[in-house]
Amino acid sequence: MYSEKVMDHFEHPRNVGEIEDASGVGTVGNPVCGDVMKMYLKIDENEVITDVKFKTFGCASAIATSSMATEMIKGKTVDEALELTNKAVAEALDGLPPVKMHCSVLAEEAVKAAIEDYRNKKLKEN
Amino acid sequence: MKVKYFDNAATTALDKDILDKMMPYFSEEYYNPSSIYTKSINVHKVVDESRLRIASCINANQNEIYFTSGGTESDNLALKGYALANRKKGNHIITSCIEHPAVINSCKALEKEGFEITYLSVDENGFIKLDELEKAIKDETILISIMTANNEIGTIEPIKEIGRIAHEHGIAFHTDAVQAIGAIKIDVEDMNIDMLSMSGHKFYGPKGIGAIYIRKGIKVNRINDGGHQENDKRSGTENVPGIVGIGYAILKACNNLEENSKRISELRDYYISEIEKRIPEVKLNGDRVNRLPGNANFSFKYIEGESIMLLLDSKGICVSTGSACSSKTLEPSYVLLSIGLPHEIAHGSIRVTIGKHNTKEEVDYLIDSVVEVVDKLRKMSPLYEEGK
Numbered sequence: 001m002y003s004e005k006v007m008d009h010f011e012h013p014r015n016v017g018e019i020e021d022a023s024g025v026g027t028v029g030n031p032v033c034g035d036v037m038k039m040y041l042k043i044d045e046n047e048v049i050t051d052v053k054f055k056t057f058g059c060a061s062a063i064a065t066s067s068m069a070t071e072m073i074k075g076k077t078v079d080e081a082l083e084l085t086n087k088a089v090a091e092a093l094d095g096l097p098p099v100k101m102h103c104s105v106l107a108e109e110a111v112k113a114a115i116e117d118y119r120n121k122k123l124k125e126n
Numbered sequence: 127m128k129v130k131y132f133d134n135a136a137t138t139a140l141d142k143d144i145l146d147k148m149m150p151y152f153s154e155e156y157y158n159p160s161s162i163y164t165k166s167i168n169v170h171k172v173v174d175e176s177r178l179r180i181a182s183c184i185n186a187n188q189n190e191i192y193f194t195s196g197g198t199e200s201d202n203l204a205l206k207g208y209a210l211a212n213r214k215k216g217n218h219i220i221t222s223c224i225e226h227p228a229v230i231n232s233c234k235a236l237e238k239e240g241f242e243i244t245y246l247s248v249d250e251n252g253f254i255k256l257d258e259l260e261k262a263i264k265d266e267t268i269l270i271s272i273m274t275a276n277n278e279i280g281t282i283e284p285i286k287e288i289g290r291i292a293h294e295h296g297i298a299f300h301t302d303a304v305q306a307i308g309a310i311k312i313d314v315e316d317m318n319i320d321m322l323s324m325s326g327h328k329f330y331g332p333k334g335i336g337a338i339y340i341r342k343g344i345k346v347n348r349i350n351d352g353g354h355q356e357n358d359k360r361s362g363t364e365n366v367p368g369i370v371g372i373g374y375a376i377l378k379a380c381n382n383l384e385e386n387s388k389r390i391s392e393l394r395d396y397y398i399s400e401i402e403k404r405i406p407e408v409k410l411n412g413d414r415v416n417r418l419p420g421n422a423n424f425s426f427k428y429i430e431g432e433s434i435m436l437l438l439d440s441k442g443i444c445v446s447t448g449s450a451c452s453s454k455t456l457e458p459s460y461v462l463l464s465i466g467l468p469h470e471i472a473h474g475s476i477r478v479t480i481g482k483h484n485t486k487e488e489v490d491y492l493i494d495s496v497v498e499v500v501d502k503l504r505k506m507s508p509l510y511e512e513g514k
Contacts, residue, residue: 010433011440016506031470031509034430034449034458038508055508059432059449063506 002060003094009064014071017053024121026113029106035062039070039110043118047078054110061100065107068092078115084108127442130488134420134481135277135305136446140371141330147374148332148367159364160355173364176373183380184322185313186339192356193369196336197304200323201228203338203360204300207346208269208321209236212298216266222246222254222283224461225273226302228323233271242266250466251413252281259288263295270299274306274322278448278461278477279412280421282310289318298344304328304336308379309387309418320344324376326368330482331375335368386482391419393480393489398422400493405500411462411475420480423448425462425471428510429503434476437499443492448475470509 002010023043029036035058042051052070056063069089073081086104090096096104131139151172157163159170177191194200209219221233223245233243244262246254254272270292275282285301292299300321303312308329314322320341327333340346340359352361379386401408401424411423426434431449438445448459449472458472467475478492504510 007436007440010436013506027508031473032468034469034473036508055506055511057428057507057509058430060436062430063433 005094006064009067010060013067024114024118028109037110039114041114061103065104069107130443132478133444135479138330148371151367176369179373179377192359194336197325198228200338204321205232211345211347216268218242218266219269220244221271274301274303280418281412282416286317326372329379332371335372387419423477425475428507446477
């Protein structure tokens, strides 16, 4: 059902946790639907994402896509991270079952929500 | 890694001694029981002996047992076959909202044929309400179909009472006993049952074989057109090895019922008490007392069932889940929603069904693994910190 990469990221998820003084935090999904992702970003003055952590409630593919998405944006600039697509996340995991593609959408949305939060905070600061 | 199998409600391993009984009927005694030469007559006798074994286990007569391909076909035959044969008497059928899909979808098919179906709701433990059943009965009601015990939450319905109410109103009573046969004592006379479905592979018999009890005098039309096998109730050449297997399997299950049920329910109670002791914020689904000996269905709050199931699988443990994520529809189990669980709680449910081969050591390993997996997933869950 799942690729080896999905199972690897599910069983050994990367970057699980929280960042206390995060530059941006994004939460997407709904417990009623069975998945919620919370993404924490640490962004430096050059707009580089220096650290990413996540917490996810959901199935194996929700956890695996969160994990993969954090790996894909770590070290990237905010603008680069905004270009992350759900398809790219799914491809990096060697594909997802069609019924699970929405999980990768959630991962993309979580990254975008965290960046939006970061930008809103910055606007308020200025 | 030896597999620890805790999904005995899904299927069970065919017992080797039952397999041995079946073996001669594949390529040695392969004769068609419908032919009339000596070899076939002998096979025909074997088929009838199996009928007798089943009948003796549920207090029925041999000629009230008909072989089918399994529980699904038995349910289809009971619902559709009875409805179509008794249409003149009325077009109303009463069932429950937690029946197996074989019953629910047979009812949906009958709705398209002009039948009216009442789907009774259940309480928070999964019991149908007898007063609601009485209220649902009307002049047109011809059949009541309520499962003996639920496959997901293990709740055992008040079958005897339901049968009594049905008979007081001159209505036939069918019960899907697929999960119950071999686990609890079934007596069709005492329990007022007119039709009963069973499936061989749920009690250590073979797959692809089932049976239906149809009380003498109950009219049922066959639903597959073909030859006159099974007294015109079920066309098709008999699955003789399967028939031999189900007969010996049910006899073995019934002979060892008390001993097995006692041991299995002790293991189940041990699992339930340890989980409740060691993991906070869990909910046992189904009734604590009137439940199948092997069934323990828990909801683990703040986490999702497919994840639990797959992490247990990586430890060599087989269980099942009512989570949406394991289904094609992305809807959680309708049984769990019917007992009033919110979606997010239903998503986090794990069904353990203990069987006769499970040991205390295996259950200990299961408990430790569930504790570990739930802890790991909760630490990863954004809902858990919010719920604290």
